[in-house]
Amino acid sequence: MKLFDRGLSRIKILSEKKNISTNINIYVHRNHSFEMIGNILNPFLNFSGLEANIEYSSYDDSLTFEDTLKSGLHVLWLDLSRYNKGLAGEFISEKIQELRTKINSPILLAYIGDGINESDLKINDLTVVNIASVVNFLKGNAYDIEKEPYSGTRLSNKASLYIAQYLGLKIIPSILKPSLKAIVLDLDNTLYKGIIGEDGIENVLPKNKLQKKLKELKEQGFLLCVCSKNEEKDAVELFNKRNDFILNWNDFTSVQINWNAKADNIVKIAKELNIGTDSILFIDDNIAEIESVKSSIADIHTIIATDEETTLRYLDLYPCLIKNSVSKEDLIRSKDLQANKERQELAKTLSKEEYFKKLEIEIELTLNDKDNSNRIAELLNKTNQFILSYKRYNITEVENLLNSSDACIITAKMSDKLSDSGVIAILIAKKKDSELIADELTFSCRALGRNIEDIVITKMFLMAKEYLKTDLKIRINYQKGPRNMPALSWLEAYTGETLKEKGTISKELNPDIESYGLHIKEFSYVK
Numbered sequence: 001m002k003l004f005d006r007g008l009s010r011i012k013i014l015s016e017k018k019n020i021s022t023n024i025n026i027y028v029h030r031n032h033s034f035e036m037i038g039n040i041l042n043p044f045l046n047f048s049g050l051e052a053n054i055e056y057s058s059y060d061d062s063l064t065f066e067d068t069l070k071s072g073l074h075v076l077w078l079d080l081s082r083y084n085k086g087l088a089g090e091f092i093s094e095k096i097q098e099l100r101t102k103i104n105s106p107i108l109l110a111y112i113g114d115g116i117n118e119s120d121l122k123i124n125d126l127t128v129v130n131i132a133s134v135v136n137f138l139k140g141n142a143y144d145i146e147k148e149p150y151s152g153t154r155l156s157n158k159a160s161l162y163i164a165q166y167l168g169l170k171i172i173p174s175i176l177k178p179s180l181k182a183i184v185l186d187l188d189n190t191l192y193k194g195i196i197g198e199d200g201i202e203n204v205l206p207k208n209k210l211q212k213k214l215k216e217l218k219e220q221g222f223l224l225c226v227c228s229k230n231e232e233k234d235a236v237e238l239f240n241k242r243n244d245f246i247l248n249w250n251d252f253t254s255v256q257i258n259w260n261a262k263a264d265n266i267v268k269i270a271k272e273l274n275i276g277t278d279s280i281l282f283i284d285d286n287i288a289e290i291e292s293v294k295s296s297i298a299d300i301h302t303i304i305a306t307d308e309e310t311t312l313r314y315l316d317l318y319p320c321l322i323k324n325s326v327s328k329e330d331l332i333r334s335k336d337l338q339a340n341k342e343r344q345e346l347a348k349t350l351s352k353e354e355y356f357k358k359l360e361i362e363i364e365l366t367l368n369d370k371d372n373s374n375r376i377a378e379l380l381n382k383t384n385q386f387i388l389s390y391k392r393y394n395i396t397e398v399e400n401l402l403n404s405s406d407a408c409i410i411t412a413k414m415s416d417k418l419s420d421s422g423v424i425a426i427l428i429a430k431k432k433d434s435e436l437i438a439d440e441l442t443f444s445c446r447a448l449g450r451n452i453e454d455i456v457i458t459k460m461f462l463m464a465k466e467y468l469k470t471d472l473k474i475r476i477n478y479q480k481g482p483r484n485m486p487a488l489s490w491l492e493a494y495t496g497e498t499l500k501e502k503g504t505i506s507k508e509l510n511p512d513i514e515s516y517g518l519h520i521k522e523f524s525y526v527k
Contacts, residue, residue, distance in 0.1 A: 003047055003169065004314050008161040013043045021049035024176060025072030028054060029099075031061045032079040033152030036160035037167070044168025048177060048319045059152070063095045069102050073175060079154065080113030088115030096123050104396040106175050110167070112155065124395040125377075127175055134166045135159040165317065173319035178382035180301065180320045181275045182253070183217060184266055186284035187228040187235060190305045191247065196230055201238045207308045211246035213315055218251055220323045223273060225254040227265045227282070232257040262289055263296035274445030276384055276483050281318065283311065343418065352516040356452075359416040360519075363456055365463055366411045367524040368402045372423070376409060379426055379442060384483040386443040388476065388491065393428065393440070402525075406431045407439075408467050410460040414452075425456060429464035436461070436470040437504075439477055445486065453490060458513045459520055465509065467524075472509045478502070 002012050024045075028034045038054045045052055061082050076096065080088045092109070099107060100123055109121070110129040118128050135142040135155070144156040155163070188195040191211060194204030218224050224247070228235065235257050239249040254272045256265035262284070270277050278299035284290050285305040294302060303318065305311045315321065347355055355361075369376070377395040380387075393401070401407045412425040421444070428440035438461065443453060461474055478491055479502035488499055495507045 003044055003165065004317055006313070008158075008165060010040055010157075010161060013040055013161070016043045016046070018043075018046045018051075019049055020046055020051040023051050023053065025070065026052045026054045026075060026172075027057075027070065027072055028075045028077050029057045029060070029063055029065065030075075030077035031059055031063075031082055032077065032154070033059075034075075034077045036151065036153070036155070036157060037164045040161060040164045041168045044165055045172060047169060048173035050173060050176065052172075065095075065099055065102055067102070069099075071103065071105050073172065074099060074103060074105055074107050076107065076109045076111075078109070078111045078113075080111055080115045081154075083115060085115045088113075089117055089120065092116060093121055093123075096121065096126060100124065100126075100396070104394055106394065108167075108171065108175065110163075124374075124399065127171065129167070129171060131155075131163060134163055138162070169317045169319055170322065174322040177320055178279075178384065179323055180222065180281050181279040181382075182223040182225055182269070182273055182281070183214065184225045184227045184269060184280055184282045185214070186262075186286070186289070186305070187226060187230060187257075189285040190283060192245075196234045196238055201234070201241055204238070204242075206242065206245050207311075208244070208246050210305075210308050210311055210315075213312055215246055215251065217315075217321065222321070222323075223253045224251050225269050225273075226252050226257060227262050227269065228257045229259055229262070230257050261292070261296075263293045266293060266297060266300065274385070278483075279384070281321070343416075356516060356518045359418065361414065361416045361452070363452070363459075363518060363520045364413040365456075365459060365520060365522045366413070367463060367467055367522075368408055369411050369523075370399075370402050370525050372411065373398050373402060375423060376411065376426055379423060379444075380428075380440065383442040383444070384481075385445050385485075386487040386490070387481075387484050388441045388478040388487050389439060390479060390481050390484070391428070391440045401428060406468070408464055410463050412456050412460060414456075425460065427457070427460045427464060429461075429468065431468040431470055434471050436465050436468060436474045437477065438464075438474055441476070441487070443487070443490075452518060454494060455513060455515055455518055456520075457494075458509065459515075461509055462511060462513075463522060472511065474507050474509055475504045476507060477504050 003016060028038070034056065042051055078092065083091060096107060096109065106125045106127065108127045108129065110131055112131045121128060138159055141156055142159045143154050145154050148154045185191055192204045192206045196204060214224060236249060239245060254269045256268055258265070266277065266280065266282060270280060277297045281301040281303065282293055283303045283305050287304055290302050290304050293300060303311060303314045343359065350358060374395060377393060377398045380391070380393050398409070401409055407430045410427040410429065411423050414421040414424045424444040426442045427438060430437045430439050441457065443457070465472065476491065478488065478499060480488060491505065492499055495505050497505050499505065
């Protein structure tokens with residue numbers, strides 16, 4: 001893919017085929033020129049289905065913001081050499097805080113020069129990029145001081161291309177779109193050089209730079225899976241015997257190793273993980289396999305692993321492979337999914353009460369958990385299958401709700417003797433007159449199928465009802481989307497009503513709902 005190349009050409013990039021599904025607005029507040037980047041940004045954004053309309057401020061070292069600002073991505077594009085070095089960090093921090101009071105939208109600070117301590121910028125929904133780290137590989141070609149009076153920036157034309165690549169592929173889509181969830185990997189000539197069945201277990205050569213990168217992604221919360229045409233016993237033996245491999249067998253959450261079509265196996269993996277195929281990145285060295293999978297699974301993401309260095313560059317730049325923070329739930333997800341197989345087998349033979357008792361399931365309901373506002377915002381923005389309204393609240397909006405007297409957020413955590421599932425459900429509830437309104441509801445697909453949805457969600461509704469002092473009638477907002485059929489099917493069964501494309505449905509809550517021995521604890525952050 002030309003978009004991921006090191007040898008970028010402005011003409012070739014502009015000729016790339018467009019793939020646009022979402023138009024976005026970007027507002028650039030700057031003290032030096034962004035045009036050389038902005039003019040080439042859209043071909044990179046198009047790879048993620050985005051097309052940007054960019055509006056520029058005038059050159060303004062003082063960063064004077066209008067009183068009313070539009071929604072969209074707001075970019076602070078700054079050359080810090082224009083400020084007093086000792087005061088730049090404090091000034092920029094104050095200006096970002098001022099901007100945050102005017103907008104609920106995400107903010108991207110991209111700067112060149114010195115004077116900022118990024119760890120001091122603890123501001124919600126802020127992404128920070130040190131441009132020097134992006135263009136350092138260009139060495140003396142990164143800057144063109146002689147042309148600065150004419151171009152409006154000391155960055156060279158070549159540097160501008162790579163900044164546009166980095167922002168357009170890696171950064172901006174990761175700010176505006178949900179992150180990917182799983183990386184599905186081929187084995188032979190992908191994770192190592194060689195073929196197990198031909199070269200033997202002792203003779204394949206590990207691609208440990210690639211394995212190290214994948215291990216880092218796993219530690220950030222991405223799930224690693226295997227889809228390979230091989231004998232599974234040979235693959236298990238390989239990872240058990242080869243001490244020089246960075247990855248080990250337990251790093252893989254789901255494994256499909258057989259001689260079936262890879263597209264069928266990837267669909268099985270997606271079903272096992274309870275995620276959509278559009279949340280999967282598939283990496284294989286065989287272009288025929290890549291094309292076959294893409295022809296069967298239109299929304300899957302793919303990388304052709306031609307060689308280790310190229311594969312690493314694609315992974316470094318690939319959209320939506322960034323997590324701004326790693327939560328407890330990210331780290332426990334793989335173990336929880338592996339435990340799901342045992343839970344599913346128990347659910348086939350046990351009654352609800354026997355099932356809850358056997359697994360020692362515990363639920364924690366928390367009212368307005370302010371310590372986990374970032375995690376709440378993250379889940380609201382990345383849940384796709386069990387989500388009712390697609391409201392996509394950002395962190396600022398979440399914090400406003402947590403502090404509102406007419407709204408609340410209920411979170412549900414779950415654990416059992418097999419694993420800790422972390423936060424499995426979020427309810428955004430609001431009060432209108434005496435009525436309770438469920439403005440948004442999400443439920444983790446990892447927790448579905450454990451016979452608890454109706455119980456937990458009803459208890460969440462009742463907890464919100466008690467806090468907001470409403471009656472027992474609840475109005476539940478919903479809208480049909482491309483992926484939320486599990487949520488809508490549950491809502492129809494829960495209410496006994498047929499849903500339209502979008503609307504509100506009413507339900508009388510039962511305060512005496514049977515819990516079948518499920519252990520539920522309630523906590524409140526409201527004082």
